[in-house]
Amino acid sequence: MTALISVQEASKIYQTSRGTTVSLDRVSLDVEEGEFITLVGPSGCGKSTMLNLVAGLITPTSGSVLVRDEVVTGPGPDRGVIFQQYALFPWLTAQENVEFGLRLQGLSKRDRAQKARHYLELVGLKDFANALPKELSGGMKQRCAIARAYAVNPSLLLMDEPFGALDALTRVQMQEDLLETWSRDKRTVLFITHDVDEAVYLANRVVVMSARPGRIKEIIDVTLPYPRNEELRLSPEFAELRARVWRGVHHRD
Amino acid sequence: MSAASLEAPATDAAASKGSRSRQGTRSLVPLYIATFVIGIGLWAVAGMIADNPLIPSPLSVVVSGWESILDGTLWEHTSASLLRVLVGFGLGVALAVPAGFLMGWYWLVRGLVEPWIQFFRTVPPLALIPLVIVILGIGENARIFVIFLASFLSCVIATFQGVKNVDVTLINAARVLGAKDLTIFARVVVPASTPFIFVGMRTALGSAWATLVASELVAAPSGLGRMMQAASQFLDTETIMVGILMIGILGFAMDRLLLLVERRLTAWQEVRA
Ligand SMILES: Nc1ncnc2c1ncn2[C@@H]1O[C@H](COP(=O)(O)OP(=O)(O)OP(=O)(O)O)[C@@H](O)[C@H]1O
Numbered sequence: 001m002t003a004l005i006s007v008q009e010a011s012k013i014y015q016t017s018r019g020t021t022v023s024l025d026r027v028s029l030d031v032e033e034g035e036f037i038t039l040v041g042p043s044g045c046g047k048s049t050m051l052n053l054v055a056g057l058i059t060p061t062s063g064s065v066l067v068r069d070e071v072v073t074g075p076g077p078d079r080g081v082i083f084q085q086y087a088l089f090p091w092l093t094a095q096e097n098v099e100f101g102l103r104l105q106g107l108s109k110r111d112r113a114q115k116a117r118h119y120l121e122l123v124g125l126k127d128f129a130n131a132l133p134k135e136l137s138g139g140m141k142q143r144c145a146i147a148r149a150y151a152v153n154p155s156l157l158l159m160d161e162p163f164g165a166l167d168a169l170t171r172v173q174m175q176e177d178l179l180e181t182w183s184r185d186k187r188t189v190l191f192i193t194h195d196v197d198e199a200v201y202l203a204n205r206v207v208v209m210s211a212r213p214g215r216i217k218e219i220i221d222v223t224l225p226y227p228r229n230e231e232l233r234l235s236p237e238f239a240e241l242r243a244r245v246w247r248g249v250h251h252r253d
Numbered sequence: 254m255s256a257a258s259l260e261a262p263a264t265d266a267a268a269s270k271g272s273r274s275r276q277g278t279r280s281l282v283p284l285y286i287a288t289f290v291i292g293i294g295l296w297a298v299a300g301m302i303a304d305n306p307l308i309p310s311p312l313s314v315v316v317s318g319w320e321s322i323l324d325g326t327l328w329e330h331t332s333a334s335l336l337r338v339l340v341g342f343g344l345g346v347a348l349a350v351p352a353g354f355l356m357g358w359y360w361l362v363r364g365l366v367e368p369w370i371q372f373f374r375t376v377p378p379l380a381l382i383p384l385v386i387v388i389l390g391i392g393e394n395a396r397i398f399v400i401f402l403a404s405f406l407s408c409v410i411a412t413f414q415g416v417k418n419v420d421v422t423l424i425n426a427a428r429v430l431g432a433k434d435l436t437i438f439a440r441v442v443v444p445a446s447t448p449f450i451f452v453g454m455r456t457a458l459g460s461a462w463a464t465l466v467a468s469e470l471v472a473a474p475s476g477l478g479r480m481m482q483a484a485s486q487f488l489d490t491e492t493i494m495v496g497i498l499m500i501g502i503l504g505f506a507m508d509r510l511l512l513l514v515e516r517r518l519t520a521w522q523e524v525r526a
């Protein structure tokens with residue numbers, strides 16, 4: 001079986017007035033259908049760049065990115081993206097934001113509203129359906145962005161630090177919900193995080209990246225079985241894996 | 254379709270906006286009234302001290318204004334000027350908004366059009382009057398054209414800036430949800446640049462009024478500028494004052510009206526000047 005996502009020797013080089021940045025340096029990664037991959041690494045190591053390549057928002061300077069054996073030439077609703085900066089449309093209410101993608105799929109007004117309400121409820125924003133983004137807190141904006149991405153039902157979810165702005169409690173809740181929908185709907189997830197704990201808890205493989213130039217340093221298999229629960233976080237196996245990822249992120253060789 | 258998407262924020266915002274301006278009104282309106290009373294009082298006192306028949310008192314200006322209302326001349330001049338401003342400003346904005354969009358969206362249009370606009374922006378529209386008169390004559394067309402040009406140039410740059418400033422992440426967000434160029438334009442670029450367009454429209458309105466009087470100095474049969482110029486030949490400072498006040502009041506009222514519409518349509522903004 002061929003991989004769902006195949007990044008082959010992909011490089012991304014940015015030329016700016018301040019010089020050349022090698023954001024990604026000949027990175028290769030294969031992701032199978034149904035995998036949950038987390039990407040960790042220091043700030044500026046090219047995590048977002050990697051995600052944007054797969055999303056089709058940027059093209060590699062060299063190398064190639066394939067999704068389902070086809071070269072990625074642009075974005076598409078089969079790959080849902082949750083951006084690091086929320087990217088909610090400020091002139092639309094929470095519900096209208098969620099409806100944006102549904103409308104493009106040609107759903108009727110009623111179906112749109114019903115579906116949007118369902119996903120807003122899923123992320124705990126039912127009572128804020130008519131609120132504008134400026135009236136939402138950072139975490140609420142992030143949850144609204146998640147609902148918007150879930151709503152179009154993409155088979156591949158690309159998430160750029162989606163839980164970064166959430167408080168610890170909501171964060172854990174969102175992790176549980178994400179794992180639940182993931183195992184139920186058999187989606188494939190590429191998930192960026194700064195949080196080593198989160199990286200291990202969610203993933204079946206953790207991709208550790210290093211900066212300047214952006215490279216994949218290590219890929220760690222998380223052998224813990226799903227479904228996972230809170231107790232797992234306290235287990236010695238978890239601690240061991242977390243230590244390995246931690247060393248990968250923080251050690252320079 | 255963007256009208257529909259703007260509806261909900263507008264009503265939402267109207268509520269929050271309403272409470273905010275109510276609060277503002279409560280504290281500031283007495284001050285507004287006071288400063289007008291004081292200003293007019295000072296004017297009256299200055300007029301008495303100067304004791305110069307060419308410095309009109311507030312009362313004589315009111316009397317003069319009232320007389321010109323009664324004999325219909327004020328309305329005749331005001332409506333002529335108002336029509337010119339509305340037509341010139343309307344045409345200017347109606348052309349500037351699509352032009353600004355095209356410039357912001359297509360690099361080809363931008364490259365071909367922007368240099369001209371930047372150049373003519375540095376030339377005051379009034380400096381074009383002699384040329385316009387030669388080409389278009391001294392009729393109504395020439396006057397409206399100058400007002401049109403002034404409004405257009407003010408508004409097109411603002412619209413263009415608005416399109417250029419649209420947050421790329423928002424465009425990307427629309428793209429990953431499946432939106433193509435036309436949808437992105439209508440549902441992201443247009444709403445996102447609305448605040449800029451309104452800034453442009455308000456500047457354009459100011460430019461339109463600023464150009465009006467000068468455009469009427471040349472052989473206009475009627476209009477506030479014409480009225481004031483004629484009065485000036487008879488040293489009729491009261492009528493001149495009436496004209497100035499009329500222009501001020503109309504300009505202010507139209508600006509407020511635009512502001513009101515702007516606040517309704519762009520209440521979704523995080524920060525507001
Ligand atoms: N559009 C761009 N133009 C120039 N340089 C860029 C651009 N986008 C990213 N870079 C550079 O590429 C490198 C990687 O950026 P990227 O956003 O992928 O990092 P990241 O791993 O997501 O970091 P963070 O964890 O802080 O979000 C950085 O050094 C950044 O300066």
Ligand SMILES: [Mg+2]
Nearest residue numbers: 047048084160
């Ligand atoms: Mg990033």
